[in-house]
Amino acid sequence: MLSKVSDSGSAWYPVPIKKLDTLLIKAIYSGRGYSHPYALRRNIAYNLQYLEYLDRTVQDLKLSSVLLTQTWKSFVIAGCGIIESLLHYLLIANGAHAKTKWDLVAVAPGNSKTWDGEVRKVDSHVYKKRSSPRLEQMRFDAMIKKSESKKVLGCEHSIYPLLKKLRPLRNKFHLQEIGNVVDTDWNAFNWSEACFMAQVIQRVFTSTIFNPNADERGYFDYLSRYHEI
Numbered sequence: 001m002l003s004k005v006s007d008s009g010s011a012w013y014p015v016p017i018k019k020l021d022t023l024l025i026k027a028i029y030s031g032r033g034y035s036h037p038y039a040l041r042r043n044i045a046y047n048l049q050y051l052e053y054l055d056r057t058v059q060d061l062k063l064s065s066v067l068l069t070q071t072w073k074s075f076v077i078a079g080c081g082i083i084e085s086l087l088h089y090l091l092i093a094n095g096a097h098a099k100t101k102w103d104l105v106a107v108a109p110g111n112s113k114t115w116d117g118e119v120r121k122v123d124s125h126v127y128k129k130r131s132s133p134r135l136e137q138m139r140f141d142a143m144i145k146k147s148e149s150k151k152v153l154g155c156e157h158s159i160y161p162l163l164k165k166l167r168p169l170r171n172k173f174h175l176q177e178i179g180n181v182v183d184t185d186w187n188a189f190n191w192s193e194a195c196f197m198a199q200v201i202q203r204v205f206t207s208t209i210f211n212p213n214a215d216e217r218g219y220f221d222y223l224s225r226y227h228e229i
Contacts, residue, residue, distance in 0.1 A: 002060045014052035020045035032093035073189040079197040087143040090152040099133040198226030
């Protein structure tokens with residue numbers, strides 16, 4: 001239970017970073033083509049702790065409906081960030097991440113002209129060929145599609161439909177990206193989205209990717225209540 005700063009006794013703590021790192025290092029380690037696996041494990045662990053904290057907040061505090069919605073938003077966005085970073089790593093480790101042999105060196109602006117009743121222009125992009133391919137930036141939706149086709153999350157097929165439902169919410173931290181008059185956080189985030197996110201996190205981190213023991217599986221038991229949609 002969360003405690004007030006003024007309360008006596010010890011503070012509430014989520015699963016320790018050291019324990020989470022022991023789980024994560026089973027899949028995220030050096031020698032798989034990723035530059036900084038230690039830092040990635042740490043960032044994932046910090047955010048896993050944050051998810052547990054957000055859940056504890058909902059359990060212990062009487063929140064207004066707006067604050068509850070914003071808590072679900074934080075839960076979903078942090079969870080998507082965890083999964084996106086993991087997919088990025090696994091695609092690299094499995095040699096499935098997009099690559100390019102070209103670097104953009106210049107853009108030559110073209111002249112505008114009227115074409116089919118519209119004013120248009122064509123710019124010329126100049127590329128230089130690299131001596132070796134480099135990783136190309138992939139969007140979250142592209143990572144999901146590639147991961148599904150390459151089965152980088154194993155045979156747990158039920159994860160991908162949930163990720164596809166969550167994907168449009170990934171960039172909702174950009175408050176100015178509004179599609180229509182009712183495209184608000186209030187309408188975008190609720191219990192259902194939190195359940196989808198919790199199920200993805202629990203299934204991924206208790207899967208054969210990390211091969212957790214019984215104690216490690218227990219780190220994610222608090223997410224089981226989110227299966228009740």
